[in-house]
Amino acid sequence: MIYTVTLNPALDYIIRLDTVQSADINRADSAEILYGGKGIDVSLVLKNLDVPNKALGFVAGFTGYGLRELLTADGVDTDFVELPDGLTRINVKLFAEKQWDINAPGPKIPASSLTVFYSKLDRLEAGDTLVMAGAVPENLPQDIYAQIMERLQGKGIRMVVDTSGEALRKVLPLKPFLIKPNHHELSELFDTEVSAEDEEKIVSYAKRLQEMGAVNVLVSRGKCGATLVDETGAVHTAGIVPGKPVNNVGCGDSMVAGFVAGYETKKDYAYALRLGSAAGNATAFVDGIASGTEIRNTLERYFS
Numbered sequence: 001m002i003y004t005v006t007l008n009p010a011l012d013y014i015i016r017l018d019t020v021q022s023a024d025i026n027r028a029d030s031a032e033i034l035y036g037g038k039g040i041d042v043s044l045v046l047k048n049l050d051v052p053n054k055a056l057g058f059v060a061g062f063t064g065y066g067l068r069e070l071l072t073a074d075g076v077d078t079d080f081v082e083l084p085d086g087l088t089r090i091n092v093k094l095f096a097e098k099q100w101d102i103n104a105p106g107p108k109i110p111a112s113s114l115t116v117f118y119s120k121l122d123r124l125e126a127g128d129t130l131v132m133a134g135a136v137p138e139n140l141p142q143d144i145y146a147q148i149m150e151r152l153q154g155k156g157i158r159m160v161v162d163t164s165g166e167a168l169r170k171v172l173p174l175k176p177f178l179i180k181p182n183h184h185e186l187s188e189l190f191d192t193e194v195s196a197e198d199e200e201k202i203v204s205y206a207k208r209l210q211e212m213g214a215v216n217v218l219v220s221r222g223k224c225g226a227t228l229v230d231e232t233g234a235v236h237t238a239g240i241v242p243g244k245p246v247n248n249v250g251c252g253d254s255m256v257a258g259f260v261a262g263y264e265t266k267k268d269y270a271y272a273l274r275l276g277s278a279a280g281n282a283t284a285f286v287d288g289i290a291s292g293t294e295i296r297n298t299l300e301r302y303f304s
Contacts, residue, residue: 006039126156
């Protein structure tokens with residue numbers, strides 16, 4: 001079974017209009033509410049690929065109820081901890097002559113709710129996969145992913161971590177099964193400039209991350225595709241689908257989900273990279289998250 005963790009999920013309120021006038025009322029051409037959160041995106045893609053999974057995390061208030069209802073309607077299985085106070089955050093995405101993103105803070109997570117969350121994690125069994133994705137909210141310890149991994153050490157659970165900065169650095173000694181930095185995050189980790197085009201440098205730093213503890217390192221490289229250095233030291237690279245993408249939201253999460261689904265299915269790293277690349281690319285060419293059919297068609301056409 002695959003489980004995903006989203007510590008600070010959100011509802012995204014997306015507003016579209018031609019221009020924004022500061023001196024007058026602005027009337028939107030359209031508005032919609034979608035759910036957001038990196039782990040949640042992973043769960044949705046896994047569901048679209050018919051891979052059983054469960055989304056874990058925290059929700060609060062009427063917005064948390066709405067988030068859970070939207071996920072249930074889309075067939076995503078959830079087991080969130082309901083917080084006693086606050087609201088699941090609403091992020092505002094305003095598309096006009098340019099794009100504005102306004103991300104709200106999340107609710108506070110008391111120790112009692114964290115205890116309930118840990119009790120859910122304690123039920124995971126050998127052979128399960130746990131995907132921890134996204135930034136750590138300020139009201140939680142920045143090493144919480146490492147704390148989770150320490151708690152589950154020795155149980156035979158594959159740990160996948162998609163985060164950045166110190167939160168990523170802290171998990172490396174605990175030997176995560178997979179990490180997925182992009183080339184910008186490599187630059188941050190090693191305090192140097194890493195170009196997406198420089199595959200040799202990317203491979204070198206990926207191997208350094210393995211020396212620091214990561215088992216497999218998947219580096220997303222934007223227009224240059226993705227490179228995987230697997231646990232045997234083998235290097236696999238996949239390109240991108242030609243054309244002009246329409247969406248850059250959720251592509252990395254889709255890649256993680258596709259990789260996990262591919263490995264879960266065939267235990268083959270080359271195939272996992274191909275399915276991950278197909279999922280990330282398919283999402284880049286649709287509004288929202290790609291469907292299973294769109295991902296499979298992309299896999300067959302460009303990555304088989």
